[in-house]
Amino acid sequence: MSELLHVAHEADLPGLSALAARTFPLACPPELDREVIAAFVAENLSEEAFRRYLEVPDHEVLVAREGDGDGRDAGEPVGYVLLVAGTAMDPACEGQIVHRPTTGISKFYVHPGYHGVGIAARMLDDVTRRSRRRGVRSLWLATNVANTRARRFYVKHGFRARGERTFDVGGVANADVVYELTL
Numbered sequence: 001m002s003e004l005l006h007v008a009h010e011a012d013l014p015g016l017s018a019l020a021a022r023t024f025p026l027a028c029p030p031e032l033d034r035e036v037i038a039a040f041v042a043e044n045l046s047e048e049a050f051r052r053y054l055e056v057p058d059h060e061v062l063v064a065r066e067g068d069g070d071g072r073d074a075g076e077p078v079g080y081v082l083l084v085a086g087t088a089m090d091p092a093c094e095g096q097i098v099h100r101p102t103t104g105i106s107k108f109y110v111h112p113g114y115h116g117v118g119i120a121a122r123m124l125d126d127v128t129r130r131s132r133r134r135g136v137r138s139l140w141l142a143t144n145v146a147n148t149r150a151r152r153f154y155v156k157h158g159f160r161a162r163g164e165r166t167f168d169v170g171g172v173a174n175a176d177v178v179y180e181l182t183l
Helices: 010-027 036-045 047-055 093-097 117-133 150-155
Strands: 059-065 077-085 102-110 138-144 158-171 172-182
Touching: 010 036, 010 047, 010 059, 010 102, 010 117, 010 138, 036 077, 036 158, 047 059, 059 117, 077 117, 093 158, 093 172, 102 117, 138 150, 138 158, 150 172
Parallel strands: 102 138
Antiparallel strands: 059 077, 077 102, 138 172, 158 172
16 A cells, blocks of 8 residues: 655645644634634644744654645645654653653644545554654654544544643643554
């Protein structure tokens, strides 16, 4: 099976930023103010923010493109992942992660028009294969307690709840569940 995810490049930034602006609000609790979400997106999911992610050595931005099966189709991004080595994305979660070395999944999003068609599962398969090849023993992430769709997906794919964390979105504290997948 060919990999769906490919390393993002500068040319991907406009599409990634647009996709992030569309998908991040879907992961937020419904009571979270839209202006707070928009401010978070502007600060953390803009083209400039993705450019910074591309430049950080222990970060990896991966993209899935529309019509992509062989990596040569340059369609619009339909999914993306931001991986961060270790527990650097939230050092407060370090004690909750059981297996080392680990990689954090900071962002894992699929365009809503592609929900339910298997792209997320293929993306996760790609991430686990890449991680195993690098000697990583676990993947970890955190998602909002109200994001039941994502939580079901992660549990279905073998992630185990390890604890909770607080995630700040525009000055508003949100409760997240921390999950780990043993590789």
